[in-house]
Amino acid sequence: MIKKLIPIGIFLIIGTVLCGCTEQNSNQNTTQEKMVLKIFHAGSLSVPFEEYANMFEKEHPNVVIEREPAGSVACVRKIIDLGEKADVLAVADYSLIPQMMMPKYSDWYIMFARNEIVLAYTDKSKYSNEINSTNWYKILEKPDVKFGFSNPNDDPCGYRSQMVLMLASIYYKNPKIYENLILKNTNIKFKEENGTYIILVPPNIEYNTNRILIRSKETDLLSPLEVGACDYIFIYKSVANQHHLKYIELPKEINLGYYEYKDIYKKVDVKLLSENKTIVGKPIVYGITVPTNAPHKEMGIEFVKFILEHPEVLEKNGQPAITPAIAKGNVPEELKGLVKIEN
The missing domain is CATH 3.40.190.10 (Periplasmic binding protein-like II)
Known part of the structure; x- marks a missing residue:
């Protein structure tokens, strides 16, 4: 009787192992079959x-x-x-x-969503208790303030940030805004042709790291802002809301968020010299x-x-x-x- 039980026990063990393998292979196949x-x-x-x-x-x-x-x-x-x-x-x-x-x-x-550019900050940002929708560019001009934007060569938020700053110079009738913030701190240039301001972005952007922070995409700026490595960043309003940031809403004439101001936005172009491609200012549409x-x-x-x-x-x-x-x-x-x- 004992001799008969041994082969049966072995058979049951082998069967259990085989079933387990079959079940494992089945699970693997199910995973592999997913698109x-x-x-x-x-x-x-x-x-x-x-x-x-x-x-x-x-x-x-x-x-x-x-x-x-x-x-x-x-x-x-x-x-x-x-x-x-x-x-x-x-x-x-x-x-x-x-x-x-x-x-x-x-x-x-398909064009399916809209957005606008805002200037985001935290309680750690220098002069956060002073900044508002009328003096924001004066705060950015302070020598101890560091602000960020994404790389215009990689990211639309980056070249749109350049447009916003140039439009600010036009809106406030103060050409020093773009000069003080960008021209003095980077190798980005601009020229004016027939009433259009053309921002010239080089393939490799050099910048003053004491005043400016640049990352490949706009969401890469969030961590530096939150830990205080940067005081202010130009970013989409939606991203600022999603991450519960404080922000300054910029005038409609410069924030690229309103179709009715499209004729003002198109006064500024960004030329990406790496591709010899010109991007015309226009409302933000995804x-x-x-x-x-x-x-x-x-x-x-x-x-x-x-x-x-x-x-x-x-x-x-x-x-x-x-x-x-x-x-x-x-x-x-x-x-x-x-x-x-x-x-």
Whole structure:
């Protein structure tokens, strides 16, 4: 009887092990079978896109979303220069898509959200108890104050910050503002042609580190600000709200947030000398597309549709949604009912 039990026991042990292996392999296969949807997006979209990703994965349990936030120009360059592939591209300046992506890497885009530039600070910032919407540039001019902006070569918030400061010189009728803050502290230059102020940004920006802090994207400025390594930063209003920062709202004529002031904004251009590309001042509008070489094009379109169907996520995160969103190009059929198509 004992001899008969031994083989049975061994059989049961082997069976248990095999079942365990089968179950483990099954779990591995299930994980491997999930579609990985890769999204390149502007750093300023990190908070709402994290929420969108969580919501989308709940509705699509077979999908895992990988987000790669970066400066918008850097996001585009990963696709067109480095050969990386993304299923969705969302940038903080919609014009980057027609200028840099079309027609080879994209044949449509949607303008889906707005924003504006503010000057953010904390209680640790020097003169935080004095600064207001009328004296902010005078505070920045103080020699013991350090302020930051993102790299104009990498990030729309960076070149928009330059536009804001130049527009401030125009609005306050004080050319010394841009001179004192930028020209004296960096190798950025400018010239005037036919009433337009053209800011010339070199490929490698040199700057006075005692007065200025520059990072690749605007969200990289948050930690230095919060620990007191920097006193003030130019950043999107939505990001300031999402991170519960104090901020100065700048005049509508200079903050790039209002369509009705578009004729004033376009008085300032930024020329990126590294690409010989000129960016015209205009209201801040976000753009989104699915690249033509997206590995999962249909699911990418589904994610864009999901965003358009849930504008409340953008709204509660301080980024006013454009409703209906404005689309241009060869818009996918699945999206046409959610957008206003313009030629």
